[in-house]
Amino acid sequence: MIDSTVSRGSIEQRQFERLVAAMPIRFYVMDEESARKMENEAAYKETRLETLKQNPQPHTVLSGVTENISMGGLCLVSEQPLKPGTFVVVDMYPPSLPKPLRALSQVVRSENGGASVDRTAPSFRSGLKIIAINRNDMKEIENYLLQLRFRRR
Secondary structure (H helix, E strand, O other): OOEEEEEOOEEEEEOOOOEEOOOEEEEEEEOHHHHHHHHHOHHHHHOOHHHHOOOOOOOOOEEEEEEEEOOOEEEEEEOOOOOOOOEEEEEEOOOOOOOOEEEEEEEEEEEEEEEOOOOOOEEEEEEEEEEEEOHHHHHHHHHHHHHHHHHOO
């Protein structure tokens, strides 16, 4: 379903409906070579998080929160600016699940979001497109979105 919304004076064409959701996020910036390797691994889409932890991870763990989420991506709000084109491994923490959901994503847009919640650090909004995700994790995101829709009715 294509969702057309008016935002900041322009019409956006989206493949999936976005829902407002504040979910904690931990993320890791990846170099393109590592990201492409992960994207093409058959095991990445067929296994759970436990197997993915065996893949080498960057040393810097960053955190943020979602502003909105859809089946195709999310808006990440964090204190770190991310350049468009950057590859990011995202661990999402829906409140109803004991383990995080992991997705390989790519930054498609980035903007300064003003001051953070505590008003001492800047915040940045980054639009992330999901490139690769475990099938079971994608089903969990779908279930989470259905729960959000149901609660808002």
